[in-house]
Amino acid sequence: MARSDDLVQIIKGCKGSEAESFEKLIDIYGRRCYGYFYRLTGNREISDDLLGELFVKLVAKIGSYKGGSFEGWLFKTASNLFHDYLRSKQRQRKLLEVRKKQFESEVTESKQCGSERIDKLQIQLEKLDADTRELIMLRFYSELRFKEIAKMRGEPIGTTLSKLHRGLKKLRVLMEQ
Amino acid sequence: MNAQNEENLKELFERFVDDSQAEGSVEDIRKGDEILFEHPAPEPDKELIADIKAKTARAVLRRRAGGFKRRAYKIASVAAVFIVLAAIGVKLFESGSRSEGFVTASIIPRAIWDSNNIVTDDEDLATLTAEIEQIEGELLALQLGENGRNGYGDLVELEMELIEIDSDFWKG
Numbered sequence: 327m328a329r330s331d332d333l334v335q336i337i338k339g340c341k342g343s344e345a346e347s348f349e350k351l352i353d354i355y356g357r358r359c360y361g362y363f364y365r366l367t368g369n370r371e372i373s374d375d376l377l378g379e380l381f382v383k384l385v386a387k388i389g390s391y392k393g394g395s396f397e398g399w400l401f402k403t404a405s406n407l408f409h410d411y412l413r414s415k416q417r418q419r420k421l422l423e424v425r426k427k428q429f430e431s432e433v434t435e436s437k438q439c440g441s442e443r444i445d446k447l448q449i450q451l452e453k454l455d456a457d458t459r460e461l462i463m464l465r466f467y468s469e470l471r472f473k474e475i476a477k478m479r480g481e482p483i484g485t486t487l488s489k490l491h492r493g494l495k496k497l498r499v500l501m502e503q
Numbered sequence: 504m505n506a507q508n509e510e511n512l513k514e515l516f517e518r519f520v521d522d523s524q525a526e527g528s529v530e531d532i533r534k535g536d537e538i539l540f541e542h543p544a545p546e547p548d549k550e551l552i553a554d555i556k557a558k559t560a561r562a563v564l565r566r567r568a569g570g571f572k573r574r575a576y577k578i579a580s581v582a583a584v585f586i587v588l589a590a591i592g593v594k595l596f597e598s599g600s601r602s603e604g605f606v607t608a609s610i611i612p613r614a615i616w617d618s619n620n621i622v623t624d625d626e627d628l629a630t631l632t633a634e635i636e637q638i639e640g641e642l643l644a645l646q647l648g649e650n651g652r653n654g655y656g657d658l659v660e661l662e663m664e665l666i667e668i669d670s671d672f673w674k675g
Contacts, residue, residue, distance in 0.1 A: 381559050
């Protein structure tokens, strides 16, 4: 993770339309944002598209960042992008089809190749409700505090804590099965 | 997980549940996090990252070009406003000075403004002055009887005629 001073300079550079600063931003947050998208979609191709869209969108939107938690702002943008994506009916249908195929192939693959660790988590995550899954992924990849996550989601901190606790507990049970 | 490591989860939970429950909840979250750490999501390909960087650089260039265009349009529009205002100003100034000349000419003759002696330089006024002087001279000659008649008698006669005209006028 970049030091906050470095990050301030990088963001300043991004606001000044410096391509190098955006490259640094991609190096810092690319993996985390990709993980977030992948765990929500379960599909690499879609995650590739969303990650590309996110950073291109940041070029236009960086001016609207007025300070505060940059991770909060970034993952809020990523979350909005994911929801826009889901709202697109055509894409949603595609996602469901891809997910179905992938689910079938991954179950077979996990049995055959022994790479069940990653796949098993993805399969069990699918069993959680969409909101809880998103909350778990948002906290894990954004590395934000509960207070910030609750604010971002527009709900009391107690609700966020309770949802996350129940979700992670259920995920553990599912993973131990 | 810097920010999260700094966060005291137990303290947070204790705001809503009792001490033992809070401890259990923190433990559940810790174990849940462990599962997520043990099962990392795949990483983006290097080609993908390079492609995104290239796309971002193009977007930055477009944005810069757009910014330059916006600035150019702004400068052009401000310049246009100045030109229009200047043109209107010149037009108003010209029409203002023309109307001033017209008013001056219509009320007072230019000769009067330019003259040091109005009576001699203004033609109409000179004629009028000469006529008045002639009438004055004739009237004086009449009073003094220089025209060979009794001046006083003529004046009385003229006065009588005027009274007569006046009374005839009122009689209809």
